[in-house]
Amino acid sequence: MNPSLPAGALPTAAADADDHCDVLVVGGGINGAGIARDLAGRGLKVVLCEKDDLGAHTSSASTKLIHGGLRYLEYYEFSLVRKALAEREGLLRGSPHIMRPLRFVMPHDPSMRPVWMIRIGLFLYDHLAKRELLPASTTVNLREHAAGKPLKPRFTKGFVYSDGWVDDARLVVLNALDAAARGAAIYTRCLCTGAQRTAEGWSAQLQHADGRVQRVTARALVNAAGPWAGQFLHEQVRLAGAKSLRLVKGSHIVVKKLFDHDHAYIFQNPDKRIIFAIPYEGDFTLIGTTDVEHRGAIGTAKIDADEVRYLCEQASRYFDKPVVPADVVWTYSGVRPLLDDDSSDASAVTRDYLLELNTDAAGGDAGAPLLTVWGGKITTFRKLAEEAADKLCESLGEQRAAWTDGALLPGGDLRAWIGAPQRPDADLLRFQQALQKAHPGLPAAVVQRWARCYGSLVSQLLDGAGPGAEIAPGVYEAELRYLHQHEWARSLDDVLWRRTKLGLHLNDEGRAAVAAWWQRHATRGDVSTNASPTPKENAWS
Structure with missing residues (x-):
């Protein structure tokens, strides 16, 4: 753990010595990132490891809706729908x-x-x-x-x-950014190869993309591996899970x-x-x-x-x-x-979640907490994270109050640009106009995209130096540098299909230009320069 990292900084390498933290979170989807953010905001020392990119799988493949789930009323999921509906407006206000x-x-x-x-x-x-x-x-x-x-x-x-x-993929990244700003260490391309319960807590082995193996000790372990949650329990933790997932x-x-x-x-x-x-x-x-x-x-x-x-x-x-x-x-x-609720229809399977806290240890004594996240939907991620943090704090004997209800995500505080907030949709439009006025040389389409992608983080993106060279139509060097240096972007897919959807808008020549820039400038050892093929080739055909 490196509490001296500046806000939003990226840990570039594992520490030579063992890291010790309060909670190790395995899984960098929306639930893992949300839990890491909540715990870090309560003052706990947190390490999150993700074997691929943040939100690389389920959390970037949603229908991209913040919704209660109208159709779930037919299945009498009133509690889930109420919980999701209660979250909608708070999320809209916090991430306009x-x-x-x-x-x-x-x-x-x-x-x-x-x-x-x-x-x-x-x-x-x-x-x-x-x-x-x-x-x-x-x-x-x-x-x-x-x-x-x-x-x-x-x-x-x-x-x-x-x-x-x-924007589901950016929601994951912003939660990770907020967690890092509050002291969490975020490791991407980092696989947890094993975790053992000890007398002091948990001892886990993390393998980084460059082959380095890092040992992390933690007072508690969170299994937020999404579709891999059951597999992680069986293969890395060597425990039999009481619940099962339906994929x-x-x-x-x-x-x-x-x-x-x-x-x-x-x-x-x-x-x-x-x-x-x-x-x-x-x-x-x-x-x-x-x-x-x-x-x-x-x-x-x-x-x-x-x-x-x-x-x-x-x-x-x-x-x-x-x-x-x-x-x-x-x-x-x-x-x-x-x-898994034994439903015969995949469409009818509950979208609600369950948090399973395990403190069983050899000999019947209470052991270090293991919290496994089963299920969930993107709309309820904040509430899930809050409940998970409550359970962990209670189990660890920590008196730490919940804080995320009404809290803004990075980029969501537009007051320096527009003054007092009004309605989220109107605020975004006012921010876009203010951004265009401050940078009249930028094309309107770029200003609109940056406003909706980065919000007030655009100040960090530009860093007082302007947009830099235009690498491809509407793609400037400052944005690519920002994504690599501050948002854990390590491959072209991270940039073109998750942090942004530029892959949809660029032609073959434009994607090749971004790939060439990435090859020249993204020089860290764990950077991949492999991009997804063209959109048509990436489709079913």
Whole structure:
């Protein structure tokens, strides 16, 4: 542990001596990063290790929504929906740069759910939790509403309700940044190869990308390995877990934008599932997701032709212009680690989470705490982290108060630019205007992207020196340096597909230019210069 690291600094190497901390967190997805942030903010010494990049798997493969989960009401998941709805507005206020309110349109299909059922569901959705920022649901005439124009003429009635959108991969990074600013050590490309309970706590071995092995001792261990949680318990900790996960693959397709308005769609399918069609990255529409049992290697989930066909067919039931596989420009898939509740339908498996605290030791004595995170969804990450930190502090005998409710994430404090905050969406627009005024030479599209990607962190990105050379259209040297030096970006995929979505916007020549810069300047020993192929080649075909 290195408490002298400046805010947001990256530990460049493991310490020569053993590191000792209060809590070792294994897993750098949203839950692991959120727990590390919460614990570090309570004053505990935290080490987080992630075997790949932050948010490289499940946490960057979501539908990118902050939502209660309207469809979960059908499965009587009232507690989960209430908990998620209660989180929405706090998250929107705390991260106005990477989150935004979003209105959803549900075209009514009489062959699906009846009107009375939808109205009851929306009434519950409006009232299960306090709502100040987001408007209530309403009924619209799709023949008159802008959202009806791209749809088939047979859809005449629609229901509109509120939820939120989030840049999921950046949410993980910002939690890690906040954890590091509060003293946590964040190690990426660092595998926990084993952990043993000792009389003093836990002794773990961490293997870094350059082959160095580091020993870390900790008073408590957190297993936030997501889809690998059960495997980590069995293989690295040598414990039999009382719970099991159900691994469900969710895949998404991205096509050129199908509509010009700013609403999203939620479509009901004959199989009683739903899919979303969401405005994405300005020029695209995101369609997803599938729910398919995943039985292969966890880290290699990939969309298959049946999933592409399913998403295209279901979207085409609603859009006047059919969506066909040839329209797909990019896809992504992730494995959701859902808590197994013996449901026969993958879509019906609970999205709630369970925190399992194990203090069993040999001889029946109380041992060092091991907290395993089972399941969860991105909307409830903050609440999950708070509950996990509460359990760990109690188990360790620490009196440390919760603090993250209402706290801003890095980049979310825009007051130095715009004064007192008002509404998150209006604040972001004012910030974007202030940023453009301060840097009139920057293209408007770059200013908008930076505002929505970095918020007030743009001051650190520019570092008083300006944007530097333009490496590819809209990609400046200052941004690439910032991502490498401050946000743990170590490969082109980290930059092009997680920290940003520049991979979607750049052509082959632009991606090659960024790759060449990375090859010349990202000179650390653990840097990979391998990029994903072009979006089309990265798709199912």
